[in-house]
Amino acid sequence: MPLHDAHNHLQDEFLAPHIARIATAWPELAGPAGRMVVNGTHPADWPRVSALAAAHPFVLPAYGIHPWDTGAPRPEDWLSDLRARLLADPRASVGEIGLDRWILDHARPDDPRLLGVRRAPMDEQIAAFLPQLALAAELERAATIHCLRAYPDLLPLLRAHPRPKRGFLLHAYSGPADLVPELAALGAYFSFNPNFLLPSRTCNQSGDKSSESALYKKLVVFKIIPIERLLCETDAPAMLPPQAWRTHKLPPAADGSPVNHPGNIEAAYAGIAALRGEDPTELTARIAQNFTRLFGPPPAP
Secondary structure (H helix, E strand, C coil), X not given: CCXXXXXXXXXXXXXXXXXXXXXXXXXXHHCCCXXXXXXXXXXXXXXXXXXXXXHCCCEEEEECCCHHHCCCCCCCCHHHHHHHHHHHCCCCEEEEEEEECHHHHCCCCCCHHHCCCCCCCXXXXXXXXXXXXXXXXXXCCCEEEEEECCHHHHHHXXXXXXXXXXXXXXXXXXXXXHHHHHHXXXXXXXXXXXXXXXXXXXXXXXXXXXXXXXXHHHHHHHHHCCHHHEEECXXXXXXXXXXXXXXXXXXXXXXXXXXXXXXXXXHHHHHHHHXXXXXXXXXXXXXXXXXXXXXXXXXXX
16 A cells, blocks of 8 residues: 655755655655655745656645745746646645744744744735635645644635635644644645654643643644544655654754655654554555545556
């Protein structure tokens, strides 16, 4: 049964030295039919996404402007470029798009991940998000949405504006459990990231001083997500799993930053099966069905 990575950034410069290694390993670990959705974050990296999709059949391209990149200059014709890329490849989806209040209200001024980033205010993020969501709805393509501490902003937009009928992905879902039913009714899928198995990260993000309590709050949501709405992801090269769950490792980047291998999708599947107490083979089969329903079938042999 194939493994599918519903969300990563294979085009990221941190993974550039390792593409050949990853491409060689992927069919063996994910199966010949295993695919990955590679998300652009700004028009500047869309050509790299296109090149990877052309070179590797397992890559499904996605093009979007990430909320962290919304504040960066972009070409005036970026939306027509996005449309053209979607029309040129029927496999392509819209992503990574979304809203992020964490960078505005919670991130440290000296957070190294945000050095040099102009943190776009919420109205500017919304102005970039809505036309991308509208294009996904118009062309009936999946949309991959990043939402961090911004569900009070996102939910009214999803209610009020057209959405792709096939659905949309809330990647690495970290919202509250009580929103799951309405989000699912609106078309949401929810991807599990094995980084959530890391108690220290869960504790730090939640502000809860009890690792066990914070870990429970982060993971309990994925126990109640309907199985027909569940996916798995790595977000590589970011969001590493705990050391004990890493089946694939890469050397650190030149600046010392850790680098996540997309092969750690194995940890996502193993972790979610253990969390939900479900048979891994059966759960993998259900997730494969979900992936195909959202992102489309594999190419005919």
